[in-house]
Amino acid sequence: MSRTILITGASTGIGAATAIRLAADNDILLHYCRSEQSAQQTAEQVRQRGGRPSLVQADLATEAGCRALAEMVAQQYGKLDVLVNNAGGLVERCPARQIRWDLLEQVFALNTFSAMYLTSLCIPLLEKGEDPSIVNITSIAIRHGAPTATIYGAAKGALDVFTRGLARELAPTIRVNAVAPGVIDTPFHQKYTTPDRLAQFRSQTPLGRLGTAEEIAQAIQFCIENRFLTGETIDLNGGLFMR
Numbered sequence: 001m002s003r004t005i006l007i008t009g010a011s012t013g014i015g016a017a018t019a020i021r022l023a024a025d026n027d028i029l030l031h032y033c034r035s036e037q038s039a040q041q042t043a044e045q046v047r048q049r050g051g052r053p054s055l056v057q058a059d060l061a062t063e064a065g066c067r068a069l070a071e072m073v074a075q076q077y078g079k080l081d082v083l084v085n086n087a088g089g090l091v092e093r094c095p096a097r098q099i100r101w102d103l104l105e106q107v108f109a110l111n112t113f114s115a116m117y118l119t120s121l122c123i124p125l126l127e128k129g130e131d132p133s134i135v136n137i138t139s140i141a142i143r144h145g146a147p148t149a150t151i152y153g154a155a156k157g158a159l160d161v162f163t164r165g166l167a168r169e170l171a172p173t174i175r176v177n178a179v180a181p182g183v184i185d186t187p188f189h190q191k192y193t194t195p196d197r198l199a200q201f202r203s204q205t206p207l208g209r210l211g212t213a214e215e216i217a218q219a220i221q222f223c224i225e226n227r228f229l230t231g232e233t234i235d236l237n238g239g240l241f242m243r
């Protein structure tokens with residue numbers, strides 16, 4: 001079955017690996033914000049694996065960016081089978097006593113509002129899809145807290161709660177799940193984590209290494225393909241967090 005799949009933040013890291021993994025036979029809408037060249041490289045790999053990539057640029061931390069993306073999907077495809085809300089980031093590390101209002105707005109706009117609003121805009125398109133589903137990418141930060149990333153953890157926590165409410169509201173038509181990655185080797189950490197801190201994460205992780213973007217993509221594919229799964233958050237972190 002050929003599917004129409006929208007992946008936000010698919011220029012690099014987890015989004016790119018997901019696009020490549022899901023490529024075969026599918027329309028893959030690769031969203032990016034600033035990394036056009038990387039998005040084009042991802043599109044080429046999607047093509048090589050038998051997918052039909054389509055690139056779309058938008059700043060999803062804005063209402064206009066979310067609207068433009070949803071309108072493009074509506075005009076070009078008229079339906080959606082899968083939405084992966086993956087775009088996100090820390091924005092900056094900030095000690096709690098230095099929290100600024102503008103930083104709160106930026107972090108929540110990028111990690112929470114974008115996924116919530118884009119989801120809302122895409123519901124009518126998903127209702128026209130085949131076994132439609134949504135996968136939200138949250139973080140291990142929702143489980144064990146993350147010093148200097150408290151806003152980010154809270155923003156992802158809100159997305160996790162949204163996942164469960166939405167799963168109930170949209171059942172039985174649209175399934176909604178989340179994947180909460182641990183520390184994954186992607187460009188994310190070049191932006192936000194020192195090499196020393198990364199080495200610490202590695203040594204604290206029972207499996208003794210960082211995760212790969214492909215391992216997260218595998219869990220995202222499971223959420224999409226398992227027809228009895230909804231309202232679930234899959235923790236994938238090499239044992240760094242255990243229930």
Ligand SMILES: NC(=O)c1ccc[n+]([C@@H]2O[C@H](COP(=O)([O-])OP(=O)(O)OC[C@H]3O[C@@H](n4cnc5c(N)ncnc54)[C@H](OP(=O)(O)O)[C@@H]3O)[C@@H](O)[C@H]2O)c1
Nearest residue numbers: 009012013014032033034035060087088139183184186188
């Ligand atoms: N790596 C980890 O350890 C880890 C752990 C837990 C959760 N996560 C989450 O996993 C997701 C993917 O992260 P990653 O590790 O793959 O990092 P990444 O390679 O830095 O990817 C982040 C993606 O988000 C996009 N993005 C950033 N700002 C945006 C904006 N304003 N509007 C639209 N898109 C924007 C980027 O697009 P451009 O580059 O094109 O601007 C990029 O494609 C994120 O939600 C992140 O919070 C990552």
